[in-house]
Amino acid sequence: MTIFTTKLLTIFVVVSIVLLSACSTPANNLVHTQALGAYLKDLFESHDITLDSSDFLGPVEEPYLAFAKMLNLIPSSEQGDKEITDEIAEQISEQFLSIKDYILLDGLYGKIDMHEHYRDDGDVEEFLSAAGCLGISKVLFVPTGLGPDNEGYEQHQESLIKHIKEEFPEKIIAFCTIDEADPRAAEIFEQCLKDGADGLKLIGGHTSFYDEPLNSENMYKVYQKASEYGVPILLHGSILTIRGLKEQLEKVYSDFPEVTFIHAHYSSTIMNGIHLDECAELLDKYPNLYIDLSMGGGIKRYHGYYKLKISIFVDFLVAYQNRILFGSDIILNTAKHKDFDWLYRRMKCDIDLHQQEYYDCSFGEEENPKPGFYLDEEVLRKLYYENPRKVLGY
Ligand SMILES: [Zn+2]
Structure with missing residues (x-):
């Protein structure tokens, strides 16, 4: 045997040992x-x-x-x-x-929640898990500052549009907001749309935020942008408590028939009594108008009115079933009590209200069980899915 073949043999033996040891790796190390x-x-x-x-x-x-x-x-x-x-x-x-x-097995999966608020560092992941357990797969968040000038909204907006929406593109619908008195409002709104937002929320029109008429020249430039980009506008609009606001909004609704408006909280007509006739009048007059049923911090007041005569509400919802959206109007911020369980229980009050004949809810009015709308599946499908899709242009 030459030195050359000895070397070859040595190499062969070494390679074989390496290969064999690799092959004989115990099976539990394989993934x-x-x-x-x-x-x-x-x-x-x-x-x-x-x-x-x-x-x-x-x-x-x-x-x-x-x-x-x-x-x-x-x-x-x-x-x-x-x-x-x-x-x-x-x-x-x-x-x-x-x-x-926590999972609600109602066979109505893929609901679209059309009214929630976001402040920077609110735990969106927690919110989405709680919402998901209730069959909600998309959530509309609006960034919201503090009254009367929507102070701090820029930071919440930046965080929502540039980070949160990017992290959950399939689940988050993000609206912009503005300060209605800011002469740059239209410009800021347009930039926000270019950054990827899906619409606008006006906080002006809420008694704690109102300082500028909503039909001002400045605001008309904002509505013009909504028209150009084909995006909807959600607004609070306390027409029963702010003098002249109803007239202002009627002018806006009629001057921008191509823009879809969502007048939240039954167009703010469940206050100092049940004034659904005023809400119906607006819906009849303006085909570009939708409402939402969100109760937010007013949940106790709504329960009080539902308890008086639930059938008035049910008849109204059935009559206007093509123009109604659902949402809870929670302000998601860093408040410690707003954990998974709290968020879930608060949102479930709204789902149960829509779907149950009687339900328990630990928010608002204390008396349980409370009467619910007990809506037909056909109406629920519109409220949870078909109407939001129309509004968002899906
Ligand atoms: Zn709200």
């Missing part, structure tokens, strides 16, 4: 994977949650995947055929088990 979609199906079905596409308000290809996204268990960009490791599966399972008992 086991499975398809995400199949895993989710097993996970939900093993907890008696069976789904098909008819459980969703909008079209979905993979119900189990869509459900997991709604619950915020996985990012919205995930695909069902993605291979996940056991470690990831474990994380999803743990997260699911921590919220399992």
